[in-house]
Amino acid sequence: MQPTATTPKSESAAPIDTATAAGQARAGRISVLLEMRPALEGFAGIPQETRLLFRGLRMIDSVHVEGMIQASIRILARGIPLEKRWRMRKLTEARKINRYSRVIVSLAEGPFRAPFARFVQGILNSFSTAALTLRTMVGLRTVRLSRFETEYFRDFVWRTVFAKTLPAADFDLVTSANQRICSVPWKTMHMAGLYSLTSSSSPIYPRLETKGIDVFIAQTPYPARISRDTAFVVRYHDALPVFMPHTIPEKSTHQATHFYALMDNVKAGAWFACVSEATRQDLLKLFPEAAPHAVTIHNMVSHHYFAEEPAPLRVPLIIRARLYQHESLVPKLRLRDKEAFYQRHLAPEKLRYLLIVSTIEPRKNHLRLLAAWEVIKAETDPDLKLVVVGTLGWDNDAVTRGFKSWIERGQLFSLNEVPSADLRILYRNAAATVCPSLGEGFDFSGVEAMASDGVVISSDIPVHREVYCDASEYFDPYSTSSLAGAIRNVLYGADAQQRQEILRARGREISRRYLPENILPKWDAFLQRVVAEQRRVNGVPGTAGRREAQAHITST
Secondary structure (H helix, E strand, O other): OOOOOOOOOOOOOOOOHHHHHHHHHHOOOOOEEOOOOHOOOOOOOHHHHHHHHHHHHHHHEEEEEEEEEOOOOOOOOOOOEEOOOOHHHHOOHHHHHHHHHHHHHHOOOOOOOOOOHHHHHHHHHHHHHHHHHHHHHHHHHHHHEEEOOOOHHHHHHHHHHHOOOOHHHHHHHHHOEEEEEOOOOOHHHHHHEEEEEOOOOOOOEEEEEEHHHOOOEEOOOOOEEEOOOOEEEEEOOOOOOHHHHHHOOOHHHHHHHHHHHHHHHHHHEEEEEEHHHHHHHHHHHHHHHHHEEEEEEOOOOOOOOOOOOOOOOOOHHHHHHOOOOOOOOOOOHHHHHHHHHHHHOOOHHHHHEEEEEOOOHHHHHHHHHHHHHHHHHHHHHEEEEEEEEEOOOOOOOHHHHHHHHHHOOEEEEEOOOOOHHHHHHHHHOOOOEEOOOOOOOOHHHHHHHOOOOOOEEEEOHHHHHHHHOOEEEEEEOOOOHHHHHHHHHHOOOOHHHHHHHHHHHHHHHHHHHHHHHHHHHHHHHHHHHHHHHHHHHHOOOHHHHHHHOOOOOOOO
């Protein structure tokens, strides 16, 4: 049975200003501001974890959480100032709502302005990075946040930020929390720091005004310093932009923004909540001095994924409905031929498939899986199909070329934007889910498959061994024969049925480790520890006992 969310006690969408946030802390609740920028983007990975973490923090009684909405490259309109200003006191409710409405518009396009105002704003936007760099270097570097009350805009908050991951049962839980707006683009703040390197040996980043907030949680190294009374936590997913820069998009910029922001975060004394111990160890290879502030708190798996009876008749319908409508990933068929094509190749009684769920990009190792699958089809099981779920990423021309001929023959199906309820069925009915990545920070897909009672075959990399333990069959990610051998062992060996049952049973057990009820207590204890330490450093009285009470907290 699918778990359901519970609404936190005594929560509402009432305005929260800095004084109110401080009051939350005095009342014994920790005020947390969580960066939500990734949640404006894709389905899986960091966007997914951002939504799940926000939901989870909303369920902790000792925490009061707000989100911070910021665009990657777009300047956002401002909401209502957090601190009461004389000119804002006379704002009518209608004008306040209009300001919030303009924030929403600015996420898609510039808000309406008179022609001359648009002209002036266009000039300012063009020089925004240079202007922020100059302001930062001369000490005028504060980036102020504004308030966005969600009361009248829950549809926007839900569909824009949360709906790609969470079920409708969580609507009230997550949309009743207010948000804050950072109008300055995330990339502009990154580039301001990099531009400062022309006259400084270390980057100088803007200061984000977080006064009244106990903890700010960033989702990746963040290009800012924060207010002195706020504890800085980086949710650290992986160090791949540094250790595997050949696999990332916009390589030079991505590598530089990650490294220098990370270096500055360490220098600022930030805490690092790493998604795996493997990720934590990579962080410490770069910056050993971060060890006292670096802990491991694994990702939570969405409550969408749970064991249920197989529903093989649903699989062809899901594949048909979620086919990736990209010219390189669909067969070239005349309209009148499509129905016969899919009826022939998606007959439920013959549909046996391997599944991979990940963005199509070099690090995910699709070509290795493709090669091993071709070996299995040629030597063992010509009817075995391949279902690929994931968005086209970058540097994927070789992969899409390899897919093309098999797509034309109805043997490979590429899907996109698959809702979790459908993905759960694909996991459950797959012959196996293959996780062939060359490098990962956590890798949701294997745990989701296990939670859905599926069979997992994964690359033998440290993070998979850590997260999947003995609930997976492992293979060398650089060897086609090793992967083909793992598939044969699990699906076609003399004891294949027994091996599959062992993997399913262990998968059900291992996946429970990552359920919210097992991960959230670790977040609660960690946040208590972080706040106690921050108050001790700032000389706030009455916190020593709280710190000693949290001294038993471990990093896992």
